[in-house]
Amino acid sequence: MNQPLAERLRPNSLIEYLGQSHLIGSEGPIRKAIEGDLLPSMIFWGPPGVGKTTLANVISNSLDRPFYTLSAISSGVKEVREIIKKAETNGLFNGGQSPVLFIDEIHRFSKSQQDSLLGAVEKGVVTLIGATTENPSFEVISALLSRCQVYILEQHSKEELEGLLQRAIKDDIVLNKKTIELKETEALLKLSGGDARKLLNNFELVVNSLGGDKVVISNNTVQRIVQKNLAIYDKLGEQHYDIVSAFIKSIRGSDPNAAVYYLARMIEGGEDPKFIARRLLISASEDIGLANPTAIIMANECFDAVQNIGYPECRIILSQTTIYLATSGKSNSAYEAINKAQALVKQTGNLPIPLHLRNAPTKLMKELNYGKDYGYSHSGEGNFINQEFFPKEIKGTQLYKPGNNNRENSIKDWLMKLWKGKY
DSSP: OOSOHHHHTOOOSTTTOOSOHHHHSTTOHHHHHHHTTOOOOEEEEOOTTSSHHHHHHHHHHHSOSOEEEEETTTOOHHHHHHHHHHHHHHSGGGTSOOOEEEEETGGGSOHHHHHHHHHHHHHTSSEEEEEESSOHHHHSOHHHHTTSEEEEOOOOOHHHHHHHHHHHHHHOTTGGGSEEEEOOOHHHHHHHTTOHHHHHHHHHHHHHHHOSSEEEEOHHHHHHHHHHTOOOOOTTSTTHHHHHHHHHHHHHTTOHHHHHHHHHHHHHTTOOHHHHHHHHHHHIIIIIGGGOTHHHHHHHHHHHHHHHHOTTTHHHHHHHHHHHHHTSOOOOHHHHHHHHHHHHHHHHOSOOOOGGGSOOOSHHHHHTTTTTTOOOGGGSGGGOOOOOOSOGGGTTOOOOOOOSSHHHHHHHHHHHHHHTTOO
16 A cells, blocks of 8 residues: 555544644633534644644544645645635635635745735635644734634654554554564654654554564664665755754754754755744754853844845855854853743742732822832942842742853852842
């Protein structure tokens, strides 16, 4: 059978669908929308292989509505207008249900292509479902984004992926004719990176490569077969995120040579330069941060320049920024601080704000001691007054720990002087 395993196992109903319980569980918004037949226009955002296209197909199977599909790679304004015309003829305005239009990789639609959807989505001529691996805030125009619900699809858990492998062995019409012993799963899971489609494709590759009716699969077997068959970089394929990961880790590891090499791999593979520039912007804050605050300014200028110039000239700007970040001092203190702060908020909830920090715009609030005993920092020596800013339940908490670099060592000394050794 020529059909790939991932396609043969593609779910057709919510019962068969893998994961995303926050969306399709008993109280999930998408399940409720399907059950009520009140489907909003929406965008599915998540990494490859988490079921964005499959969920759109499941929705189409669950609703008695016309269903149209476009790929942003191969379709343009002409194709969009043709479908809208069909929808107007056969759908809502003729007593029928609003047809569903699914656009895969909607982030690859240009502004004019996205503009062509606006009127139809706003009037309900079509219900749009878009799928994207990129942050919609960057890649979907604000007018269209405001007309859609954005749902985040999460990477599959280890348990879900292992269950999928067992389902393939048991239920697939090709594999269930073989005796397959799955001794180890770690290599398959690691090479899939949480991508269910990639997992099944690699699994089928290993089974077919071993041949015979009895197959024993180990980590060593998987590594040997899959590594041998890895494709060169493809911005739409499996190594997309592997190359980006190597690129960022080379910057983090202060290796400008390797960083520029992986940059060249992406450029030669036709990667979207905005995608690269966004990753540089994130790295400038996550990995360099306060060790060199100028890095984020340079990365932001790089992002703006890439948008204005494009290939081929922007490759020079990308290279300059990559080298600058790789050769900058490193600190993840800001990244660690916000992670700790968010964890603390989730753990402690909405603690009451200390009275002396509350605003007191009314007489009643003043009578309730809002703002009482607050020390105005600029009135103190060195523009500082030692006072508690945390809620009393978590007073004295340290979330920011200065990194070990020249600039943050100075910050640490200054904070220790102010807070008498707290840091």
